[in-house]
Amino acid sequence: MSADKSTSWSYAEDLPAEDDVLMRARERSFELGVTPIGRGVGAALTVLAAASKAQTAVEIGTGAGVSGVCLLRGLGPQAVLTTIDVDVEHLRAAREAFLESGSPANRTRTISGRAGDVLPRLTDAAYDLVFIDADKPSLPGYVDQAIRLLKSSGILIINDALDKDRVANPAARDASTTVLRQVGRSIRDDDRLASAMLPTGDGLLVAVKK
Ligand SMILES: C[S@@+](CC[C@H](N)C(=O)[O-])C[C@H]1O[C@@H](n2cnc3c(N)ncnc32)[C@H](O)[C@@H]1O
Numbered sequence: 523m524s525a526d527k528s529t530s531w532s533y534a535e536d537l538p539a540e541d542d543v544l545m546r547a548r549e550r551s552f553e554l555g556v557t558p559i560g561r562g563v564g565a566a567l568t569v570l571a572a573a574s575k576a577q578t579a580v581e582i583g584t585g586a587g588v589s590g591v592c593l594l595r596g597l598g599p600q601a602v603l604t605t606i607d608v609d610v611e612h613l614r615a616a617r618e619a620f621l622e623s624g625s626p627a628n629r630t631r632t633i634s635g636r637a638g639d640v641l642p643r644l645t646d647a648a649y650d651l652v653f654i655d656a657d658k659p660s661l662p663g664y665v666d667q668a669i670r671l672l673k674s675s676g677i678l679i680i681n682d683a684l685d686k687d688r689v690a691n692p693a694a695r696d697a698s699t700t701v702l703r704q705v706g707r708s709i710r711d712d713d714r715l716a717s718a719m720l721p722t723g724d725g726l727l728v729a730v731k732k
Pocket residue numbers: 551556557558559582583584585586587588589590606607608609612635636637638655656657660
């Protein structure tokens with residue numbers, strides 16, 4: 523990458539402005555040891571949620587609510603975000619962020635549990651958007667579930683899809699990088715999906731169910 527390209531990437535990541543609600547959610551994330559999405563990904567989530575006109579969204583990996591607030595800001599006023607996390611402290615912090623963002627309580631459904639147990643209980647083809655930002659080894663199973671959950675024209679978004687620049691390095695063969703590399707290729711080759719790998723943040727893999 524040229525120095526200019528790297529400078530442009532940093533510029534694009536830093537360009538989105540963040541308000542006090544998101545800054546406090548970030549602080550709570552760091553206090554809890556959670557890595558929240560970056561500002562570029564947050565802005566992209568808001569745009570994708572708004573552009574898709576999603577009414578029903580699922581998030582896997584709530585954390586302290588940074589990504590949830592960004593999604594809620596793009597979703598319409600009647601839309602509902604179902605968000606899943608295994609850690610109750612993270613969910614508590616996220617609820618605080620949702621409240622501070624002015625989102626009515628009935629717009630979010632926070633579910634405590636392992637996504638692998640919760641996702642199979644959600645209804646087929648009932649969701650417009652699925653965002654995945656949780657344990658990477660389970661990603662192939664989450665993607666299968668997401669495709670089942672999505673309506674036609676629904677959008678799948680996977681955070682950290684370039685695994686902090688390791689996916690592009692063929693010498694990187696650790697388990698999480700290998701999983702992300704395989705998932706990237708299988709989504710690319712899946713005839714049910716149209717996909718794009720955006721270089722935003724640590725890679726945002728976006729796919730639409732045809
Ligand atoms: C990277 S953080 C999510 C950050 C969040 N999306 C944000 O930007 O604010 C990953 C989250 O996934 C949760 N997690 C890890 N394994 C999980 C599992 N098996 N099921 C559900 N959540 C899980 C963790 O507790 C953590 O809160």
